[in-house]
Amino acid sequence: MAAAIETKQLTKSYKSRIHGRVNVVDALDLHVEEGEIFGFLGPNGAGKTTTIKMLLGIIYPTSGEGYVLGKEIGDMEVHKLISYLPERPYYYEHMTGLELLKFYGSLFGLTDQKQFEALLEKVNLHRDMSKTISQYSKGMQQRVGLAQSLLNDPKLLFLDEPTGGLDPIAHREIRDLILSFRDEGRTVFISSHELSEVELICDRVAIINRGIIERQGKLTDLLRGGRIEITVDGVPEQLLKDMRISDANVRTLPSGFLLDMPEENDPNSVIDAVRNQKGTIVSIVPRKKRLEDLFVETVTSKPGSTGKKTLTVEETTGAPK
C-alpha cells in the first residue's frame, strides 16, 4: 500500500540558551499507510504537535525528509488534499457555523452552499448552522471543526486531540465519525491523549517520547503480551507452583489463591489440575495488554539508545523560550 505519510530522519531543533542546540523532534522515521487510522501518542512536550506542524508545512524541519501523499512537505498541491483540526481550535466567533464553512470553503475555491449545509448535517449541526460560534458548546465547536476539515473531501486528515474536553456522548459521536472516515477510504492521523479512544479505533500507532519514536506498529502487535488470572480455592498453593508455568505469579487471597500467567499458556491445564484435586475454579479473567500499559511502559523507560540529547518543550506555540 502507498504511504500517506513517510518521514526519513526528520529532525527539528531549536537553540536553547542553557542547553545549546536541542532536538525537539529527533530523526523521526514515521510511516502511515493510506486508508488507516494512525494514532500518534506521546506525553506532553514529546514533539507531537511539532511533528504535525512540520508535516503540514507550518514550520520547517531542520533536517531530514518528509512526504505527505507522495509529495514533499510544504507542497501547496498537497494542501488541497489534506485537512487539519488543531488542538483546542479557535474560530472567528462572530461567524455562524455556515459562514465559517463558507470562509474556509472559499480558501479552496468552493462556493456551493448546499455542500456546506450537507457537511453540517453530517456532523449534526444543521439545526444550529445559523448560530454564531460564540453560542456553540465545546462539542459543537469540535464538530464544526470536523466539518471544516471535510470541506475539501480530504484524502488525509490530521486530527489533534479531536475528543479533548468532550462529554462521553460527544466522544462517541466523534469516534463514530472518524471510523466512517476510514470506511470512506480516508487516512486519519490522530494525535491524542485519550488512549482508550485510540485503542478502540486506531489500526497503527506510534509512541513518541522526547522527540524519538519509541514504538511504532500495528496495535495488535504492540499489545501482545496479555495475561490470564485464575482464582482457585480448595487446593494447596504448592499445586500451582508445581505447575512451573513460566512468568507466572501466585498470590494468596483471603480464601484461595490467584494464579497470574501469560495468556500464551493454556488455562485448561490449570483447570484440569485443580479439578483433579477436587478444588474449585472461582474465576478465569483474561487481562489483555492495554495501550495504557504500553504507553506508561514506553515513556517511563530510558530514552532511546542513540544517546542524543532531547529536551521537553512547550509545544503549544512557537519555539522554546
Add this chain to the structure above:
Amino acid sequence: MRSIFSIATTTVGEAIRRRVLLIILLIGVLFLVVAPGLGVLSARSETTVLRGMMLGIIQLTSAVIAIVLTVYMIPNEIERRTIYTILSKPVQRWQFLIGKYLGAVLALGLMMLLMTTVLVFTFWLQQRDASAVADLVKAPVMYFVQMSLLAAVAIFFSTFVSPLVNFFLTGGMYLLGSLFNPFFQTLSESQGTPALAKVFAQIVNTLLPNFANYNVQNPIINPQTQIQNEAAYYLQVTIYGLFYIGILLVGGILVFDRREV
C-alpha cells in the same frame, strides 16, 4: 486572489466587532460632535478653530485605531491557532499576510468613513457651505493613505516582534515620520549645521516613511492660502504611500515566510 479577498473580508468582520476599537471610534465621534462647541468658545476665527479641531480629532483617532487594529492582528492569529486552520489549506503565507493587511485597511477605511460623515454633517450644520465641506473632505482622504501606511508599518513589525514592542515601535515610527520633514527643513536651512549632519538627515528623510507628507490640513484650515497643483501633490504622496506600503509588505512577507508559527 480569492483567498486574499476571503481573508480580508473575514478580518473586516472581526475588526469591526472588537470592543476596544469601537470604544476608540466612539470617543472620536463624540469629540467630533462636541467640537463645534469649542469653535464657538473662540469668538474670533471660529471656523478656523473648528476645522483644525475636527481634522485633528479624525487624524488622531485614526492613528490610534490603525495601531491598535494591526499590532495584534498576526500575533492573535498565531496565539489562537486560527492561522493553522488557514495555512493548512492551500493558502500561501504571503496571501495570508496581504489578506490580513487589506482587511485591516478596509476596516480602518470604514471607521474613517464614519468619522468623516460625522465631520461633514456637523460642519454642514454649522456652515452650510458645500464648497467648504468638499474642501474639508480632502484631508481625511489623505489621512486614509497615511493610516494605510501606518498600518503597513505595524503589520511589518508584527511579523517578528511582540505586540507590546510593536505598539511602541510603530508609534515611535509615526512620531519620527511626522517629525522628519520639519526637522530636516530646519536642519537644511540652518547655517550652523555641519555638512555631515545634513547628509545624514537627508538619508534618513529619504529612507524612512514620511508621515508628515500627508498633513495637508493647513490650507484647508486657512482657506486664504493658495496652493498650486494641489491634485498633483495628492497624487504624488499617494504613489509614495503605495511604494512604501509595497516595501513594508514585501519585507513582511520575506520575514513571515521564514518565521516559525
Add this chain to the structure above:
Amino acid sequence: MKRRLSPLLIGFLALCLIGQGFLQRASIFPRWVRDYSPGEGKMVSEGLSPDQMLFALTGFREMIAGILWVRADSFFDSGNYDAILPVIRLVTILDPKQIDVYATGMWHIGYNFTDEEQRSDRRYIPSALALGKEGARQNDKTYEMYFETGWMWYHKIDDSYPNAVKWFETAQQQKDMLTARKNLLSNAYERNGEVDKGVDLLYRLFDDAKANAAKKDAAYGDRQNRDTLENKLDTMLVRTVQRGYVAQKEGRPLTGYDVNPPFDVGFSVKASVVEPRVIRFEGTWNVLPVGTRIRAVLKDADYPNAEPAGMKWDMSNSVNLDPPRDKTFMQDQLFVRNRRFNRKVDMSKDPTMYPFTSDRYLLEFYYNPRSAPPHIQDKFSWNGEGMTDKNFLNTEIRPGQRVVYATLELTKDQILRRGEWQDRVPVVRTKNYAEKATNADDVLLDIPSLRTK
C-alpha cells in the same frame, strides 16, 4: 529545508525603495516645504508643555493652535492681557497661516495695553509692527496682513505716512483685496501729501464702482460704494482747489485762497508737575474751531531709537513681545478749546508703564496738519502752507512739511517730586507762555477769522 529568497520580491522591493526615495527628494519634500510646512522652518521648542509639543510636532499643530487660541479668548474676557501675549506668539509659530491670530495679536498689542486713563502703551508698537511684518511674510498671497500693518501705521502711529502708503499699496496689489477697503489708500496718499495719487486712485476706483453698479445683478452695496466714491472724489477735487493745491501745482500765486496768508497758531505751553508723576499741561493755540489735537510726548531723554515726537516704530524685524520695561514713553493729545488747552496727565497709577528710571526726560509738543480734520486742513492745507508759528514752526523734522514742534526738559527728581522738589512745584514753560488773563475763559467766545486779508 531553507526557503529561497525570491529574486522577484527583492527586485520589487528595490524598485519601490528607489521610487519612493526619488519622489520624496525630487518633488514631495520641496512642495511640502513650500505649501504645508510651519513656515520659516521653525521647530517649536518653547512655551509648550511636553505633550503639547509632541502633538504639535507630529502634525497636530493646527489643533494645538486652535486649543490655545480658544484659551486666549478666555484671557480676553477676563482682561488678563499679559497672558495673551505668549499665546499669540505660540499660535503664530504653530500655524503661521492663521491670519486672524496675527491680526488680532497686532490689534491687541497695539491697542489694549493702556494706563488707567486709557492712554496707550506705545512701547509695544514696535512689537505689533514686527508681528504684522511676520504675518505678511507668512501670508504673502493675501491682502489682509498688508492691510492690517498699513492700518497700524495710518491709524495708531499716525505719523511716518510713507509707511502707511507702502503697506496699503501692497495690499491693493493682492487679488483678494476687498473693494470697500481700497479707498483707504487714497486717504493714505492724502496724509502723505501725495494728493495727486490720491485723486487718481479715487478716479480709478470710481470708474470701477460705476461699472459694477451698472451691472444687471448689481447689489445695493455696489451702488452705495459708487455713491461714496463719487462724493469723496467731489470733496477731494474741491479741496485741492480750495486749499490752493492746484494753484501751487500750476505755479500760480496763492493769493485769494484759504491757505494764504498762513495763520500764526501762537503755540505756547507750561508744564507743571502738580504731584509726583502728575503733570498739568496748559497753553495756547490760537485756533478757535475745535478739532485741534496737539501731541504731547514725555520720554526718556536717551530713549533707544528715538525720533522727534516718536521713535523708530519699525525698529524690529523679529517679534519680541517684551517692551523696554525700564523706559518711559507717554503720549497724549492736548485738546484745544477756546484757543487754550489745559490737561492733567496722571501717570502715578501705572508705575509699570511709567517706571521713570532715567535721570532726564524730554517733553515734546508736536502738531502736524497732515493729521488735522478737514475743516482745519481747509486752512492749513496738507503740508501746513496755511499755518505758521512765530516761535515753533519746524520744517526739518518732517521733510516737506511745516509742523509745530517744541521741547522742554524735566528731571527725574522733578517728575517724582523728590529732593529739592518735594515741596516745590516744578514748572517748565516755553518762553512765550503767558498766564491767561482773567475772564478769558469758556463763557465769552472770541471768534476771530482764520481768513485774513
